[in-house]
Amino acid sequence: MKKTSFSGVYFQDKKRGKALYTRSLVPGVQVYGEQLVMDKGIEYREWLPYKSKLAAAILKGVSCTGMAKGDCVLYLGCSTGTTVSHVSDIVGEKGWVVGVDSAPRVMRDFVFFAEERRNVIPLLADANHPEKYPQGLPVFDCVYQDIAQRNQTEIFVKNLGRVKKGGYGLLCVKSRSIDVTAEPRRIYEGVRHELAAQL
Structure with a gap:
């Protein structure tokens, strides 16, 4: 390895x-x-790029993930926990992953997943309103977002307020959720301009 x-x-x-x-x-x-x-006596889990956008991004040459051992990661759109599980591996026992999702059924399954991982905290909440998250959450080293909503860029910017100075943000842009009729490339350019204007 x-x-x-x-x-x-x-x-x-x-x-x-x-x-x-x-x-x-x-x-x-x-x-x-x-x-x-x-x-050498250590177990590793294969990280499949067709199951995880973050793994695909690494293989495609992304410069940085912003995640390291001991970090606290805010994960928006945790779904079934596929990518969360690998982020949990990365941050390790001294790190934390707060997985946020607004769908009760999804969160129910995620809670069962999190029972085996002591560094994963399930949070049933609307990422549109980070100001309503419960008190006591840490300041995060990184926010990772994978949400299929029209205002996903706005949601991302709002949640960056939870990240420490010098921290990182990773946004998976789902172009069809923003505008199903527009060319994806134009959507990506628009998101880039919007982020540049607000950050």
Whole structure:
């Protein structure tokens, strides 16, 4: 197993290309059917890029994830916990991942997922209103957003207020949720301009 330039992310060269891994925080447990690999007595979980936008971004050459061991990450749009599980591996036992979702049914399943990961906190809340999050949440090192809403850029900017000075934000832009008729490239350019104007 080889280290990447990203904290807590490893890789192996395979015939199909580079395969990513994170060191398993909960050995022996699969989250979404991923392969478990032992190397020098340590268990790693394969991080599948077609199941996780963050893994795909790393393989596509993103410069930084903003996540490291011991960090606190605000994860907006936690869904079933696929990517959250790898972020949980990355930040480790001394880090935290607060997974936010507004759908009760999704959160119910996420709560069961979080029972096996002591560094994951489920939060049923509307990311549109971070001011209504419960008191006692930490100042975050990074916010990661994967939400399919028309005003997703606005939501992202609002939640950046929860991030410490010098922290990071990662936004997965779902162009079809913003405007189903526009070309995705134009949507991405619009989001870039909007972020530049507000940050």
